[in-house]
Amino acid sequence: MCNRWRLQRLRVLALGGLAIPIALATLLLGGSNTLAYHVGAKWQDTTSVLYYIDPNLDSTLTSGASSSVEAAASKWNTSRMILVRTYSSHPNIISTANFTSSQPCYIADPYNTVGVNCVYANNTTISRNAIYFNTYYSWNTAGIVDCGAKRWDVMASALHEFGHSYELKDSPAGHPEAVMSYRCSLLRDLAEDDKNGATQIYGIRTGWEDGFALGEINTIAYALNVRGYGGLSSPELGRRGTEFGATPVSGNWMELLAGEALSSQAYAYMRLFTSANDSGTQRNYLTIKPGMRLKWFQYNYQQRTMSVDFRMTDGSTLRDSGLTTTSGLPVHPAWRHNSPTRQWFFNEIDLSPLANKTIDQWMIAYDNSQTGWQYVFRAYFDNVRVEY
Numbered sequence: 001m002c003n004r005w006r007l008q009r010l011r012v013l014a015l016g017g018l019a020i021p022i023a024l025a026t027l028l029l030g031g032s033n034t035l036a037y038h039v040g041a042k043w044q045d046t047t048s049v050l051y052y053i054d055p056n057l058d059s060t061l062t063s064g065a066s067s068s069v070e071a072a073a074s075k076w077n078t079s080r081m082i083l084v085r086t087y088s089s090h091p092n093i094i095s096t097a098n099f100t101s102s103q104p105c106y107i108a109d110p111y112n113t114v115g116v117n118c119v120y121a122n123n124t125t126i127s128r129n130a131i132y133f134n135t136y137y138s139w140n141t142a143g144i145v146d147c148g149a150k151r152w153d154v155m156a157s158a159l160h161e162f163g164h165s166y167e168l169k170d171s172p173a174g175h176p177e178a179v180m181s182y183r184c185s186l187l188r189d190l191a192e193d194d195k196n197g198a199t200q201i202y203g204i205r206t207g208w209e210d211g212f213a214l215g216e217i218n219t220i221a222y223a224l225n226v227r228g229y230g231g232l233s234s235p236e237l238g239r240r241g242t243e244f245g246a247t248p249v250s251g252n253w254m255e256l257l258a259g260e261a262l263s264s265q266a267y268a269y270m271r272l273f274t275s276a277n278d279s280g281t282q283r284n285y286l287t288i289k290p291g292m293r294l295k296w297f298q299y300n301y302q303q304r305t306m307s308v309d310f311r312m313t314d315g316s317t318l319r320d321s322g323l324t325t326t327s328g329l330p331v332h333p334a335w336r337h338n339s340p341t342r343q344w345f346f347n348e349i350d351l352s353p354l355a356n357k358t359i360d361q362w363m364i365a366y367d368n369s370q371t372g373w374q375y376v377f378r379a380y381f382d383n384v385r386v387e388y
Helices: 065-077 154-165 192-202
Strands: 004-015 018-028 048-053 083-087 093-097 115-121 126-134 138-140 151-153 220-224 236-240 254-261 267-274 293-302 306-312 344-350 358-367 375-387
Touching (some): 048 126, 065 083, 065 154, 126 154, 154 192, 236 267, 254 267, 254 358, 293 306, 306 375, 358 375
Parallel strands (some): 048 083, 138 151
Antiparallel strands (some): 004 018, 018 115, 115 126, 220 267, 236 254, 254 375, 267 358, 293 344, 306 358
16 A cells, blocks of 8 residues: 655744744645645735755666756746746745655654655744755656656656645645645646635636636626627627737736617626536635735726625625725725726735625626616726635
8 A cells, every 4th residue: 555645734943033934745544634724824915936946866766856846936927826936035945855864954864755745834924935855765757656666757756845835735635636645646737626716725726728717708697688799799808818909917918898778777797717617627615714815917998897796604795795905995896887998907805804704606797777888898808806
């Protein structure tokens, strides 16, 4: 029997008034059924976490180790959470240690510890992180894992340790496909359980780039007196490249909402993400916590009464919450008739008043019920995300 991954929160050290929770990913028999999701300490007020890769990584582990770590970072970059970036010098390090003779942090059983992640934090905020690979193991970049011979793939370990560096716990036994599972296996791609855990901590995040969560296409949640743009039968929702003078804020893609209002009372609420298909390719339950902020960029090409919206499990919605953006713009699409046109503008909403409610469906919506505007509408959305 192969040993299994198991997360151990071994002890908390005190250093200069800073509490240091030490979380280790180890190879041990057994493990708990703790969910991957975690709402404790996290990286705060940032969109990017920088890591310094030890320049000796390739010579100490194996040729190509650094590029394998960077490939693992790239996987997390497209998981709807904060970005991982390598940097020439930074306190967050990725390095090696012989755990049998030197221990970067407390380890119960160094002989059965593949990699270790040390998180330095207080009760709410992670301040520093370190990932170490155990040189007692034989490392490769060929996708070979042999627990008995203590052979391990760099990318598989880096993926798992990056997850722990964001305070993801090990996935339960019901998700053996997950990188954050604690079993002995070769996993080099994130599963939906991994992405869902990241989303629950850091919120929805998509720029509609390749590898990001793209959402549903042309799916109507509810609509009235609308048809498609240019005479098409139904409104459109889906990603687009540069068009109609609009260029994505970043990357190559942005999200389009387009259609035509046929009367002075018309709306189209287009479903983007929903928990209804959690068993498929998307999982979007998100419990709102104090301090969460919804952010996105919007470009109104024709008409203005469009916005991001979501529904919560109690049936309430963002649009009817009475919240406004930090610039004072209402969140209800029908009341956004004063928003700019033919330029990108930034939206940010403090979701704290909705704390402890759970989002189960995301939408992008058009609604003319306050203006009575008719004819075609078209807008673009980019870098939609929830952050702390």
